[in-house]
Amino acid sequence: MKLKNNSTVGIVGLGLMGSSIAAALALKGQKVIAIAPMASDVDETAPDRIKSSLSKCREEGLTAKTPDELMSNIHFTSDYENLKSCWLVIECVFEDLVIKQEVFKKVEAVVADDVIITSNTSAIPISMLQNHLKVPERFFGMHWAEPAYTSPFLEIVCGEKSPVDIGEELHAIATNWGKRPTLVRKDIRGFITNRIMYAMYREAFHLVENGYATISDVDRACKNDGGQWMAFCGLFRYMDLTGLKAYHAVMKDLFPELSNKITVPKLIDDIARADGNGISNGKGFYDYTPDEAKKWEETFERFAFDMHHLSTKYANEMEELSSIKKKNEKQL
Numbered sequence: 001m002k003l004k005n006n007s008t009v010g011i012v013g014l015g016l017m018g019s020s021i022a023a024a025l026a027l028k029g030q031k032v033i034a035i036a037p038m039a040s041d042v043d044e045t046a047p048d049r050i051k052s053s054l055s056k057c058r059e060e061g062l063t064a065k066t067p068d069e070l071m072s073n074i075h076f077t078s079d080y081e082n083l084k085s086c087w088l089v090i091e092c093v094f095e096d097l098v099i100k101q102e103v104f105k106k107v108e109a110v111v112a113d114d115v116i117i118t119s120n121t122s123a124i125p126i127s128m129l130q131n132h133l134k135v136p137e138r139f140f141g142m143h144w145a146e147p148a149y150t151s152p153f154l155e156i157v158c159g160e161k162s163p164v165d166i167g168e169e170l171h172a173i174a175t176n177w178g179k180r181p182t183l184v185r186k187d188i189r190g191f192i193t194n195r196i197m198y199a200m201y202r203e204a205f206h207l208v209e210n211g212y213a214t215i216s217d218v219d220r221a222c223k224n225d226g227g228q229w230m231a232f233c234g235l236f237r238y239m240d241l242t243g244l245k246a247y248h249a250v251m252k253d254l255f256p257e258l259s260n261k262i263t264v265p266k267l268i269d270d271i272a273r274a275d276g277n278g279i280s281n282g283k284g285f286y287d288y289t290p291d292e293a294k295k296w297e298e299t300f301e302r303f304a305f306d307m308h309h310l311s312t313k314y315a316n317e318m319e320e321l322s323s324i325k326k327k328n329e330k331q332l
């Protein structure tokens, strides 16, 4: 299988993430065919949302082009036939196996057999999704983070039948989109960051539900410890920076004490069952008035741009050192 990058990318599903990915690609000059499976996506939300993201990118100095110039890279449609011109399709619909399978069927009915199809699934195993395709080896996970136009994060995930060399090519293309991507060479549920983050979420619930700390104290501790260094160097480099022998000693005593519960914590279960969804409806681990919710959303967006500038500055500075030293990385 050969990868034919003709620079037109299809996105199916224009909710929060599909819109954000469309903005990220348009920002880099990629032509995008944006498929709206639901009329309301294109009639009501997606174009305004994408244009607003692009204007913020211009205000923040991420592009010299006007939002209208960048929007001309995107063709909105509900007709899957338009995907014929794409070399890559990014599925970004609701996290539901059946809905995703229906979308793949529609995409495969119109595109050639060498077009790469990817899913932005957060947690459905890629090998499971892949097995429902007519041409399974064309399929990869492409896991983006919100907001896709500021976050450098992207996981390319190989399923059991995905050729790793094509994964490597996708990795190189994503790097040209300004991402600092990772390649998951062997499929595993949750990929890299969700596995690590959910291990942290489990321990956070354990501490709160058992009365060791309040919700706000757990948040404060995370912001001021890991939150201060993770964006700079990640976990393994941090152990190198601060003396790995100390971690070796603590692991022996602490690992047996950490939570290994496998059920959904009652704290989140109660809120979700009472229809709490956090900022979007004001009911979460904290309560929000509409004004407070708006302020948190706006400030988070401003923070994401500031982090983008800061992490780009340090990533560029350390890039040369990292690539020279890569061969010195421990191999298992």
Ligand SMILES: NC(=O)c1ccc[n+]([C@@H]2O[C@H](COP(=O)([O-])OP(=O)(O)OC[C@H]3O[C@@H](n4cnc5c(N)ncnc54)[C@H](O)[C@@H]3O)[C@@H](O)[C@H]2O)c1
Residues within 6 Å of the ligand: 012, 013, 014, 015, 016, 017, 018, 036, 037, 038, 041, 092, 093, 094, 095, 096, 099, 103, 120, 121, 122, 123, 143, 144, 145, 146
């Ligand atoms: N929100 C995030 O931060 C985030 C991060 C990483 C990955 N993801 C993943 O991205 C995907 C989309 O998430 P989102 O947050 O954009 O969701 P969303 O609810 O904002 O959008 C979902 C979109 O799915 C489409 N859709 C809904 N029902 C459909 C149907 N029956 N048939 C076809 N299309 C339908 C519509 O275009 C809708 O706008 C999910 O798989 C999610 O797990 C989300």
